[in-house]
Amino acid sequence: MRKLLPGGCVLLILLATSVAAAGEREAVVRNIYLSDHPNNTASEVYVTGRVATVLHFEKACDSQGTRLLGWEGRFEQPVVGGMSVLLVPLQNLEPEDRLPLLVKLTDGTEVPFIVTAREGAGDQQVNVFTDREASLAVHAALSDALARERALREENARYRKEETSPDHALASLLVSGSTKQTPFIENQKWVLRDDGVEMVVRVYSGKAKAAVVFHITNRNSEQQWRLMEARLSSTTTGEARPFALRMDRDSIAPGASGRFAVVADRSAFKSDGGFTDLALEFFRDDGLRQGYVLLDHRLARE
Known part of the structure; x- marks a missing residue:
């Protein structure tokens, strides 16, 4: 008989007020x-x-x-x-x-x-704006956002084309709803509503792997919902850890739903002298941190 982890092993916090600069790139x-x-x-x-x-x-x-x-x-x-x-x-x-x-x-x-x-x-040039609400600053901020979105779209397209690891195959199955074809067991489930988004979050335990699936419904009547970036890092050192990501669509239209899945191998939880828990964060395209999941290392069971 398979045993699931106790509920305290996984924690999810939805934060709609924390803005972070996600992956700032070199620029002149x-x-x-x-x-x-x-x-x-x-x-x-x-x-x-x-x-x-x-x-x-x-x-x-x-x-x-x-x-x-x-x-x-x-x-x-x-x-x-x-x-x-x-x-x-x-x-x-x-x-x-x-x-x-x-x-x-x-x-x-x-x-x-x-x-x-x-x-x-x-x-080479740094434009300094003392008032973000000024017209020139608003125009510059919009240009920055469009440039980031364009770069992320190109990067995501490249990743979808190039990444063909077994973990990416598992993430593809999860995001398509074919969970029974994977070795994962559902450990936790949340239904969350915040800032124009309704989200169902499922955390899975697997043989030497852990996974999270986000099912997002866009309740905003005007704007598309887009994933800008996901991050996985050690909770003790902050060091970035590898993971596989798959999405079923590039953006979610108002009133529509979409999924993305993250799979982490047991090796991502390893640290000096043992194992560490991992923090999974994801950001939508305006830089807002939409969610945070704390993954206990025991999810990736032996």
Whole structure:
């Protein structure tokens, strides 16, 4: 006789108020919205040796009140003119190099930054918006969202074409409703309603594998529902863990329903000295974290 895990081994929390930036990509042109940051939090600006980086603001900059600490010997003298600040590093910085930059606007506003480096391309232009509700900021945010959506669609299409592992085959069976053709046993089920979405969540235990299936009904009368990203990570270290994902459609129309399934192998639960529980998060296309599932390592039974 098969035994299922007790209910306390799995926890799901639906969060409709937590917004996270999901998988930000390298870019040479980037927008920063200061209203998204806590007060007095310095945004990071990434530079590359001998490549100019321009910070562009909505208002004119005060050349007397703008200063980059420690620039001597590392940067050409910063240039402040009009609504822009120009930075040209003489050589590459290391990620541990963090130079404070304070930009003062002519209306007295002071905006702090940290000038540093990261792997890959640095910023060539950073558009800084102090008010996310301003018309230019709204237009920039829309352009950012469309670019992210386009990139994610291309990435998802590539994954669906390229990924053909046994776990992806199992996820395909689950998302098609053919659960009986898999080795999984249903462990938990929730019915949740929140923010225009009705969701049925099923968590499965399997032989050396665990799985979660989300059945989503879009109750929004106007907008499509789209999955932007799913993440699986260790609850102890935050390290990303591999998993298989399958969806039965790219988007869910108003009033319609769709499914996506996630399968994780037992190896994903392994950690130094034993096993760790995993956190499964997923985000819809506007960046909102729609759900969070805590997966007990005992789901992937031996």
